[in-house]
Amino acid sequence: MIYSYYPGCTLKDRAKQMDIYARKCADVLGIALKELPEWQCCGAVYPAASDEIAPRLSAVRALMNTEEGKLVTMCSACHHVLKRTNFDWNRDENFRQKANNYMKPETPYDGSVEVIHFLELLRDEIGFDALKEKVVNPLTGRKIGAFYGCLLLRPGKVLAFDDPENPSIIEDFIRALGAEPVRYPYRNECCGAYVALENKACAEMQVERALNSAVAAGCEELITACPLCMYNLVENATAHKLPVSYFTELLAEALGVKEG
Amino acid sequence: MSVNNPNWKPKIVAFCCNWCSYAGADLAGSGRMNYPADVKIIRVPCSCRVNPLFILRAFERGADGVIICGCHPGDCHYTSGNYYARRRLTMLFSLLDYLGIERDRTRVEWVSAAEGAKFAKTMNEFVETIYSLGENRKLSDIRCKKS
């Protein structure tokens, strides 16, 4: 299977591992991730105002350049921005018109691309049962908490990724790799990264709550799909500290392709 | 969209079943939910009482749009009347389409007795659609037109 792939800015640098491991795993799973040519940053935040057209244009370009029908994202934020922009494109005539006027594309984007997160690909296209079969190095005995954060889940109706109040996709993923998923109440709350630069204390407070919740429930390590969560959970941890890794790293470990 | 007459007001006939949609229209009224006066309602016991001939007659006599409202599927007071209506009208609409009457000039909508707001919304939308389509000239018997 060939999928178009949108790595996003951070996966080329600070979150390199997430990208590297994803590619290795894709090889094992028989998936071709075809990186979009000349992609640009997705914009990092979905604009707060519906009349902001320009901040969504690079996302539209990514969608327009997708040839495979499905565009795979790895980073929570890219997933969020691309999916919401795609949603807008198919529902907001005004946005579509203005974007087209601005970009003047030869053939305007027809709205047909489906944006999926790599986790959705694992769940819906490969299936966690099939994934389990491919595990050569089961992570038996490890108690792992999923940190969903906010961007992956909300707004639930637009992203349609999982139940925003009671998600299970990452837990099912952890279980497929042979480890024990640990559910804890703050797994779907915000890590506070967006204010980390402006107000470190606020970010620290969110991280403290999340880690406290995870530790109390018995998590020994956390995984995430978001470079912001990763940064924040590690850099702004105060009282509690837990090892945090990207979900692709865990996957690579279980599939036996982490090293080399 | 040739609206020659600037004072043109559309003529819209709404067939409403007695049990759901007519009651829904009453509810829209008691809730003071506005919709244009161009809509005139004819009460029928059930949407299945709407003979395709009534609709043809309406267009012949100069109607610009015809809407048929009935109980939601499964909720028909007479158990199955709305299913008959749905089947018959689907056939009729494709015939009308063939005759050159735009598909949007006819509509079927399910409105329950509790859905006053839906009734008003439906009528507002429908009238707007008819305005955008303009005056209907197909089928209409010119002898019937007031000059």
Next chain:
Amino acid sequence: MENSVKFLTETVLRISGVDPRKCMKCGKCSGTCPNYDAMEYHPHQFVSMVEKGQIEKLMNSDSIYLCLGCMACVERCPRNVAPGKLVGAVAQLKLRQQDMNRKGGNDVAAFADEIVPQQLLMAAMRKYRK
């Protein structure tokens, strides 16, 4: 740029797509807001103050920069009001005023170090300046 109460209120309502009249004043948004204590005005106050046209007060408060953008209030609001979208819209309106950047490009760039992820810098660029 025009600054009348009417203009500001209408703009916020338009660009946020929020209808504050749907609010039933239950306080769910403020009960769920993870950054409540840091904010001068809380999510439910954004809703009622926008409805009353007190946009300038909100624009001049640091609360608009303290919203985490996590959408917990948007997801959990029982009335589909989406208070978080109002916070974002007021912040956006502030940026559109002349010389109202929270931080300049160089200020944001100064945050760059070996660890801060690019997307956070990018987000800051978007959130703090025009």
Next chain:
Amino acid sequence: MQKIGVFVCWCGSNIAGTVDVEAVAEAMKTVPGVVFSTHYQYMCSAAGQKLIADAIHEHHLDGIVVASCSPRMHENTFRKTAEAAGLNPYMVEIANIREQCSWIHKDKEEGTAKAIVLAKAAVAKLLHNKPLTAGTSAVTKRCLVIGGGIAGIQTALDVADAGYEVDIVEQRPTIGGRMAQLDKTFPTLDCSACILTPKMVEAAQNEKINIISYAKVEKVDGFVGNFRATIRKKARCVDETKCTGCSLYMNKCPSKKGKDEFNMEMNNRPAIYIPFAQAIPNVAVIDPEQCVKLKTGKCGLCQKVCTAGAIDYTQQDELMEREYGAIVVATGFKPIDPSPLNEYGYAENADVITSLELERLMNAAGPTKGTLLRPSDLKHPHEIVFIQCVGSRCDENTKRGKPYCSKICCMYTAKHAMLIRDKYPDTKVHVFYIDVRTPGKNFDEFYRRAVEQYGVDYIKGMVGKVAREGDKLMVRGSDLISNQQVEIAADLVVLATAIEPDPSARSIGTMLTASMDTNDFFTEAHAKLRPVESPTAGIFLSGVAQGPKDVPETVAQASAAAAKVIGLLAKDHLVTNPCVAGSDELLCNGCSQCEKVCPYGAITYVDKEVRGPGVREVRRVAQVNPAVCQGCGACTVTCPSGAMDLKGFTNQQIMAEVDAICL
């Protein structure tokens, strides 16, 4: 040429405010056929009706058009007026110029023009009206009550009291419904069982009442006065006539994994059980999902200990057909499942419970024998948080719950809080609320007692997150009055979940062709004036099936429904609707299409000698049974030869209306 009179009603300012009634009356004078036209302030008043009667006499009218409110309001009034004045009641047409004109338009000119068109359409139709005579049909003097909760029981008792037979069909093995699960009732704090069980016994002992438990209505045919219902009585594998309710089997049954539905599934029960001590009928039932004998063929212990020989593993479902004159829907409610609103953590914390679960935890017959212990570790909770409006009052687009107020939650939460503070004074009780709604006799006083006398801490605001931390539940919410976000370390969290109609209601509504609203509550014939009747004749509404209610309201409505049933059953004959189909034998080609579409089987074909101009031969022609026809008109449209028509809504009449509207 007919002589038609037109009567335009002002309805005070309701019509006259946006319709120039005088102009309408004036315009109607020029319409062919109209010989008299006038307007009056309140046409439905005694004086207005007299005005109509006088005009009928004076102008020898043979038909009248009343331009007024909806025919759903006053068509009958004016038909009676006409009849009293010697006119056939079906020579009356109503032009709806209130609900469908004056109330929806603001512009007077536009309203007036439309009113004239509507009145003209009514005249056009009336010109084709024919006098109709209503027939009669017999009434089966028996009533079916669907649902055996307090609503169904009360209706049955009242109907039986008037001397009519009543069947109660209850889907569970016992009657009693939700009220049987309650511990105490507000605002008097009566013990719920103490006031309910005597009613249950009374129903069981009343010889006019037949309780058909563990059963469901599968099919209903017919019409008011003449319904025929098929009832499936599920196999309980216990002979009701033999079982003594001894419960000897209880300890013998090896299967212990059945969930105790009566205790909200908080504990297990054996495969053979009686739901609760006061169950009626006091007869055991075997759960086929859990019974070892039924699943594997090996066991039979209960049969061995049963001295009455009541156990019969081979029992089959039984289908019974019964005839009824009236049907009462008393299907009740259930609390919604709050799991999707998982910020409250119901799905993953045993100590987050619903209010109905709390009722069972506080009840002496409940899983903890009435001692308030929290489910996870059976410890006494010392700090309890109640959360109101869970899944109520939600915008429909959020998909987070119901758009309506569930009405009973404010009061039962005050009750719970008060009872807990009374019994366990060392327990702190907090209530997060949006509004406290107490419109009922002694309700607000009751709530104030909870606050002032029992010190219940009411916090205005909602909860955003419930998170387990160790053995505490951290409840974070807003306190809007003190403008703070608060966090409470609770031992138990109780959710006042919204109530919704019992899941069986939807299929019953479809079966009865009784209309329902978008929330699956049954719709009443008129929201103010006919609140216990369905628009479908012969169907009556009792209890929460119609909308959220507390016990006293339910009982009041149940008795009201009974009064309506009695009024119906007291009649020997009902006047039938004369607006039925009829076939023109000369035109009928004998194709049988109409017979196939008739939902009532009202059309039969007979070989008959047909006589007409130049015709005299035996033909196969359609015949409509006017007592069975309900007048939907499906046959009229399906008839290829145009032989079938519907009285009161003939092709000619409707065409005339179309013409009048379009021209």
